[in-house]
Amino acid sequence: MKLWKGHKEQLDGKAPMDNDCAVVAEELTKKFGKFIAVDHVSFKVKRGEIFGFLGPNGAGKSTTIRMLCGLFSPTEGSAHVGGFDVATQPDEIKSRIGYMSQKFSLYEDLTVEQNINFYGGIYGLEGARLEERKHWVIEMAGLAGKESMLAHTLSGGWRQRLALGCSILHEPPILFLDEPTGGVDPVSRRKFWDLIYDLSHRGVTIFVTTHYMDEAEHCHTIGLIYTGKLIALGSPTELKHSLDRYSVFEVQCSNTVDAMELLRGQAWAAETSIFGSAFHISTLNVSDAEKKIQGILTNEKIAVSRIEKIIPSLEDVFIQRIAEEDARKNGARN
Amino acid sequence: MRNILHIIRKEFLQLRQDKKMFGISFIAPVLQLIILGYAATFDVSNIPTVVCDFDNSPSSRELLRSFTSTGYFTIVEYFDKTSDIDNQLDDGHASIAIIIPRGFEKKIGAGQSAPLQIIADGTETSTAGIGLSYASIIVSQFSQNILLESLIKRGSVTMPARVSAEFRVWYNPELKSRNFMVPGVLGLLLMVMTMLLTSLAIVKEKELGTLEQLVVTPIKPYQLIIGKLAPFFIIGVIDVILVVFFASLVFSLPVKGGALLLLFLSLIFLMTTLGLGLFISTISRTQQQAMMTAIFFFMLPMMFFGGFVFPIENMPTIIQYVSYVIPLRYYFIIVRGLFLKGVGLDILWPQALALFIFGSVILSMSVLRFQKRLE
Numbered sequence: 001m002k003l004w005k006g007h008k009e010q011l012d013g014k015a016p017m018d019n020d021c022a023v024v025a026e027e028l029t030k031k032f033g034k035f036i037a038v039d040h041v042s043f044k045v046k047r048g049e050i051f052g053f054l055g056p057n058g059a060g061k062s063t064t065i066r067m068l069c070g071l072f073s074p075t076e077g078s079a080h081v082g083g084f085d086v087a088t089q090p091d092e093i094k095s096r097i098g099y100m101s102q103k104f105s106l107y108e109d110l111t112v113e114q115n116i117n118f119y120g121g122i123y124g125l126e127g128a129r130l131e132e133r134k135h136w137v138i139e140m141a142g143l144a145g146k147e148s149m150l151a152h153t154l155s156g157g158w159r160q161r162l163a164l165g166c167s168i169l170h171e172p173p174i175l176f177l178d179e180p181t182g183g184v185d186p187v188s189r190r191k192f193w194d195l196i197y198d199l200s201h202r203g204v205t206i207f208v209t210t211h212y213m214d215e216a217e218h219c220h221t222i223g224l225i226y227t228g229k230l231i232a233l234g235s236p237t238e239l240k241h242s243l244d245r246y247s248v249f250e251v252q253c254s255n256t257v258d259a260m261e262l263l264r265g266q267a268w269a270a271e272t273s274i275f276g277s278a279f280h281i282s283t284l285n286v287s288d289a290e291k292k293i294q295g296i297l298t299n300e301k302i303a304v305s306r307i308e309k310i311i312p313s314l315e316d317v318f319i320q321r322i323a324e325e326d327a328r329k330n331g332a333r334n
Numbered sequence: 335m336r337n338i339l340h341i342i343r344k345e346f347l348q349l350r351q352d353k354k355m356f357g358i359s360f361i362a363p364v365l366q367l368i369i370l371g372y373a374a375t376f377d378v379s380n381i382p383t384v385v386c387d388f389d390n391s392p393s394s395r396e397l398l399r400s401f402t403s404t405g406y407f408t409i410v411e412y413f414d415k416t417s418d419i420d421n422q423l424d425d426g427h428a429s430i431a432i433i434i435p436r437g438f439e440k441k442i443g444a445g446q447s448a449p450l451q452i453i454a455d456g457t458e459t460s461t462a463g464i465g466l467s468y469a470s471i472i473v474s475q476f477s478q479n480i481l482l483e484s485l486i487k488r489g490s491v492t493m494p495a496r497v498s499a500e501f502r503v504w505y506n507p508e509l510k511s512r513n514f515m516v517p518g519v520l521g522l523l524l525m526v527m528t529m530l531l532t533s534l535a536i537v538k539e540k541e542l543g544t545l546e547q548l549v550v551t552p553i554k555p556y557q558l559i560i561g562k563l564a565p566f567f568i569i570g571v572i573d574v575i576l577v578v579f580f581a582s583l584v585f586s587l588p589v590k591g592g593a594l595l596l597l598f599l600s601l602i603f604l605m606t607t608l609g610l611g612l613f614i615s616t617i618s619r620t621q622q623q624a625m626m627t628a629i630f631f632f633m634l635p636m637m638f639f640g641g642f643v644f645p646i647e648n649m650p651t652i653i654q655y656v657s658y659v660i661p662l663r664y665y666f667i668i669v670r671g672l673f674l675k676g677v678g679l680d681i682l683w684p685q686a687l688a689l690f691i692f693g694s695v696i697l698s699m700s701v702l703r704f705q706k707r708l709e
Binding site: 069070071091094095097099101103104105106107108109110114118119121122123124150167 | 336337340343344347348351352542543544546547548549550551552553554
């Protein structure tokens, strides 16, 4: 009797989680042998929000997204997608999510329409509903009149939008995009993000990995993953304010490389990085930083044309966080 | 079930789109059958022969006539210097040279043994071997006739007693190697079509990333496997029908043991080739890798050790044992048995059973491995 009750609770309650969250990861970990690809990562994605998952190549972005889609089972920890456990209920998850990878997984030797028919069929669409969804995808992707073109003859932006269309034919409430805009021109990227916003407005939860900073600004929440660890989590504004104890300056001078080298030696200089023709420097616990910078550079005969205190960009935040993480690791090692 | 049909339909759409692949699947089998049927022959006839007849006597001319009248030898040129013969063999104009020394007839007349020389080009071992054995038969026949004639001339009253063997060749009375080859081609074709095409079709999806896309959809792994294998199973069946049809139409080689039985046993053989194709797809990342693995590690060894070219009985004992693990070996026995001997399942059941066991083991192990790879 007791057993039955427990079973029932599991079915009804699905999991001990709040209903506003589409994706919940708790201490999610994936090891490949000794290599820890994802290291005790925890986060929540609210329904209808765009969650940006950022990090350098090899940081664990794709491994995380694959665990969430039910492709890999976690080594430790747990994750729930749409209320279902990725380790034990991957089939339930698969029919409720859309997934699109950087490779735009279309059949290149099939036509636009054949691709839609195939994926539609796999997701169980048929008859009038398939026609309706097909029409919607073709409109959305701007492929009207190109239905009988082979997929490999389409240019990057169209293929990307067709792939997106094929992955949301079944109107999934949750959409996973693994670096969806890699290798696509800026205009197509912009159009693609318009589609993402549109889907988000319709209540679709979007989990997107990227390494474009401008795309990160479009997200409601951002998680930064670095060597398998989640080292920053919050909205873009929150993250920028997390650097409040630092003052960030943009410096334009005659010799950027030498200037950065000189300033890096100062105790109050936290981090320096190149931004276009100038560089950014974040300073900590120092007064008159502007004057100090000016003084040091002028002493070494570097002509300073501009020093300006700026609001830190997301990139400043990430560089700072990565530096802190590296320092923490080195400290632990020594 | 619906998902399986969606995949099969997609597979055929892709096949239709790919004109080359379509040709390979249905036209190549027929072409290959006809080409191999005509060209792949071990029969030796019209061996180009050069002659140096220093004797130039009625006896030497009669000997040469007995060479040409068999049809195995064609005299392309006569020379009167042995050095010319060297040149002819060197540049490959002739494969056999016959040199009859001066005094050939005189020695026969005197009742002495009359030597003659036959030289063969050993670079083509089978032509040389077969040519020489024909030549020795012709020569011994010739000397037997001389013996008989001289006995009759001396007025011997009775002929000496002779042992005479009556030869009958069963199953392939004319000993045509085409009759041996054409059924073999069927096994070879099925192996190439199903094993290679299956592995390529799966690895192609891996390369494109569509396999990963499919794994995120609600498709179950077993549906995916059946959907990917079924089209090539169907192509295999069509190829069997095509080969049977053309073998009887072009080469007058009907399936004596029954076409339906052949089709049924071919289905069992297909289990092994589809299973191997699936297996190859799990160990290859690119289509090139799959192609190379299939050709060098599976198809060539199976072809050589399975008895397509060389009879297994002639192989070293250890290789003969190796051939037992080659499914093609059993299929060749089945196909040749059905085409040439007209035997039935009462004779062929051990081979059928062996194929069935191999097929079940290979296919289920490959399926397990493939499923594990998907996760």
